Amino acid sequence: MAVKKTYDEINAKIKEGSAVVVTAEEVIEIVKEKGLEKAAEEIDVVTTATFGPMCSSGAFLNFGHSDPPIRMSQILLNDVEAYGGLAAVDTYIGATAESTTKGPLYGGAHVICDLIAGKEVELKAFSRGTDCYPRKEVKTYITKDSLNEAYLFNPRNSYQNYDAAINASDKTIKTYMGTLLANRGNINYCTSGALSPLFNDPSYRTIGIGTKVFFCGAEGYVAWHGTQFNSSNERDENGIPYSPSGTIALIGDLKAMNEEYIAPAVFDGYGISMFVGVGVPIPILDVEMMKAVSIENKDLFTNIIDYSVNENN
Structure with a gap:
């Protein structure tokens, strides 16, 4: 049978x-x-x-709103650029993105793995400012626990x-x-x-x-x-x-x-x-x-x- x-x-x-x-x-x-x-x-x-190894990898992150709020248009995580073209405090960081200070020795993959390991990651974000999102700059530290959402x-x-x-x-x-x-x-x-x-x-x-x-x-x-x-x-x-x-x-x-x-x-x-x-x-x-x-x-x-x-x- x-x-x-x-x-x-x-x-x-x-x-x-x-x-x-x-x-x-x-x-x-x-x-x-x-x-x-x-x-x-x-x-x-x-x-x-x-x-x-898979270059086509990355993570969506939501930082939560600051006070006053900001619409992040330029985002750096440990000096690695993340995409600022989503909603106000959303981003996508790609694994292959390279550090603006360390070049190809540190990049998006390292940021993602640092977050998974529970390490602090420096966040710097900038904006031109709008009526509903007046803040123009944020500098702080984040961990995976401080993020609203984080998914690979x-x-x-x-x-x-x-x-x-x-x-x-x-x-x-x-x-x-x-x-x-x-x-x-x-x-x-x-x-x-x-x-x-x-x-x-x-x-x-x-x-x-x-x-x-x-x-x-x-x-x-x-x-x-x-x-x-x-x-x-x-x-x-x-x-x-x-x-x-x-x-x-x-x-x-x-x-x-x-x-x-x-x-x-x-x-x-x-x-x-x-x-x-x-x-x-x-x-x-x-x-x-x-x-x-x-x-x-x-x-x-x-x-x-x-x-x-x-x-x-």
Whole structure:
């Protein structure tokens, strides 16, 4: 008899504590030992994860109103510029924004991680002043606890496959994929491979808008498909794309996050990024889903792109 499970059935087992949950690493050996059908019967959830650097990261913050109030149009957090084009005391700080005093050694990713760690962050804000927001300047210190709201929002994360990087030129180059040595001296890649969420659900059967995820140590959600999402790329017999394809946009409560699962990154000669920990549980609805989550690294392929050729990198 074919294995068929529903979300309600799996959630009920989770609630009563009887669900069988294994990692994407563990499931490979289980399938080899028991076969797809038996494994699908016994296992309810497979956990997947990635902890790669993602430049397309940032945080929305609300500072609360001062007295008298100000409509912030220029905002600096530890001398890192945040966006001042939202409402009066809202901002978005991007991970790659660089300090006006320290340059690429400190930036938005560091500010975000400092807030998560409970550190004080200097806020400087300026405005031309209006009748309803007469104040023109604020200088103070904030923490995550003093903020009304603080949530991490990543427009793009968990890339479904990504190109490996090489350098065929005769000089070393510095990129967001790290340092690439001249004359094809190294190849850099960035993926958690068989553990990666969208490798384990290549057709997006269980990962979509509203999916609850582990996000930097807190609960998060898939908010939308990620930027640069492209599901039309060529795929192999397992549905795995050969080139960058699906992505997910993620949102979560910054105040609840844990600095163990998020970290700033400085790429020499390139700039700032941020390592972001993401975990996605995949419910085993049927044998087809079990087959998808039992993918191995040896089954995964990608393109190798020459980053010395400045075209769409």
